[in-house]
Amino acid sequence: MKRIALFLLASSMSVSAFADSESWGFAQSVGGIAVEAPSLWQSGWVLPVRVDVSGLQTVTTKATTLNSTLVCERINFVIEGRNIYITIVSAPAHPNAQSLCPPIILGEMLPGKYSIFYRGPSETPVNLAEVYLGEDGPVDTAKIAKVIKQADKIVVFEDAFMDSKVIFNSTSVKDIAEFNDALSIVLPPPPLKNGTVCACAPISAGPAVRLYSGGTELVLVTNINRHPIGKSRWGYSAILIHIDPEKWLRWFDARNIPVPLNEHETALARDKKRSEVR
Numbered sequence: 001m002k003r004i005a006l007f008l009l010a011s012s013m014s015v016s017a018f019a020d021s022e023s024w025g026f027a028q029s030v031g032g033i034a035v036e037a038p039s040l041w042q043s044g045w046v047l048p049v050r051v052d053v054s055g056l057q058t059v060t061t062k063a064t065t066l067n068s069t070l071v072c073e074r075i076n077f078v079i080e081g082r083n084i085y086i087t088i089v090s091a092p093a094h095p096n097a098q099s100l101c102p103p104i105i106l107g108e109m110l111p112g113k114y115s116i117f118y119r120g121p122s123e124t125p126v127n128l129a130e131v132y133l134g135e136d137g138p139v140d141t142a143k144i145a146k147v148i149k150q151a152d153k154i155v156v157f158e159d160a161f162m163d164s165k166v167i168f169n170s171t172s173v174k175d176i177a178e179f180n181d182a183l184s185i186v187l188p189p190p191p192l193k194n195g196t197v198c199a200c201a202p203i204s205a206g207p208a209v210r211l212y213s214g215g216t217e218l219v220l221v222t223n224i225n226r227h228p229i230g231k232s233r234w235g236y237s238a239i240l241i242h243i244d245p246e247k248w249l250r251w252f253d254a255r256n257i258p259v260p261l262n263e264h265e266t267a268l269a270r271d272k273k274r275s276e277v278r
Contacts, residue, residue, distance in 0.1 A: 019073045019091040023120035027051065027088060030067065032060030035116045035129040037147075039216045044107035045133050046216070047116075049075055053090050054099035069093050072101035078119075082112065085119040086128075109133050148183065148218050151176050151211035156257055159208055159222075167207065168257055175255070179209065182247030183219075207252070207259060 027033045036048040053072045055063040073091040077084055088101060113132050117125035154176050156168035170176070209221040221243065252259050 019089050021076065021121050022053075022088040022090055024118055024123055024126050026053075026065075026090075026120070027118060028061055029063065029065040030055040031058050031063035033088070033118060033128065034059050035131065038106070038131050038133055041105075041216055044105065045109045047077075047084075047104040047106055047131065049086065049101055049104060051075075051088060051101045052099050053088065053101070056099070067099075071097035071099055073097065075101050075104050077104050077106070079106075083115050083117060085117045085125055087119055087121075106133075145184070147213075148211060149180055150213045151180070151218055152214065153212040154179055155210050155212065157208045157210065164208070168255060176211070178254075179211075179251055182244045182251060183221075184242045184244075207257060 030051070030053050033049060033051040036050060038045050038047045040046075050059050051072070052059065053067055053070045055066040057063070067090075069092060070090045071093050073089045076087045076089055079085075084106075086104065091097070111133050113130055115130050116128045118128055119125040153169075153171050155166055155170075157164040157166055207222075211218045211221075249259060
């Protein structure tokens with residue numbers, strides 16, 4: 001009877017009561033840990049950290065320990081200035097949990113360079129990587145182009161507001177590939193005389209195209225007078241996307257999505273109408 005009571009007590013306790021912060025040695029024993037490129041979600045900055053507490057994967061080093069009964073509960077983090085300290089928290093296996101650690105949701109962050117450290121309990125921090133949040137990152141157009149090509153969904157909104165009406169939504173490989181075919185990554189525009197860089201566009205500029213991968217927005221492309229201007233949202237907010245205007249328009253036309261006329265075209269259409277009336 002006592003054993004049953006103890007079992008019921010243990011079962012009713014929160015999983016967090018059995019969770020443990022793991023040492024750097026533990027991280028190495030299960031195959032290592034790697035910090036990947038951060039991305040900007042609607043909830044703020046997200047930092048993917050690749051680690052599998054089961055010991056079944058080689059991330060940065062060969063695993064020496066197998067933990068078939070452990071899951072990664074979370075990764076704790078502490079932000080101190082420009083340093084971010086992370087710690088694996090493991091727990092006994094339970095429903096809705098897995099051995100792969102979930103990404104860290106940093107939320108709103110100041111742009112710039114951050115150093116990522118692993119800090120186990122009562123241990124000296126170990127430097128893992130440096131990441132860039134926002135426009136202060138180094139320009140790697142090939143890497144950005146590769147990431148954008150990983151898009152698995154394309155959505156066209158009436159304008160650039162997130163709550164605007166969706167007028168086209170597709171996960172078709174053909175739709176995404178044909179749109180990507182019109183894109184090319186270019187460097188930021190030169191600074192203006194006051195030292196700032198303008199990568200701006202009117203909000204109400206007609207259709208806005210957003211490319212996603214697994215729910216993460218990769219790129220936003222807005223239309224200004226039938227001339228597309230894009231902006232990478234993948235950690236490089238100052239990198240512009242160059243778009244072939246003809247391919248841009250053909251893509252819309254093939255899907256019966258209207259693109260507003262610019263002022264010049266509107267004037268020409270108005271003059272033509274007037275001449276026909278005369």
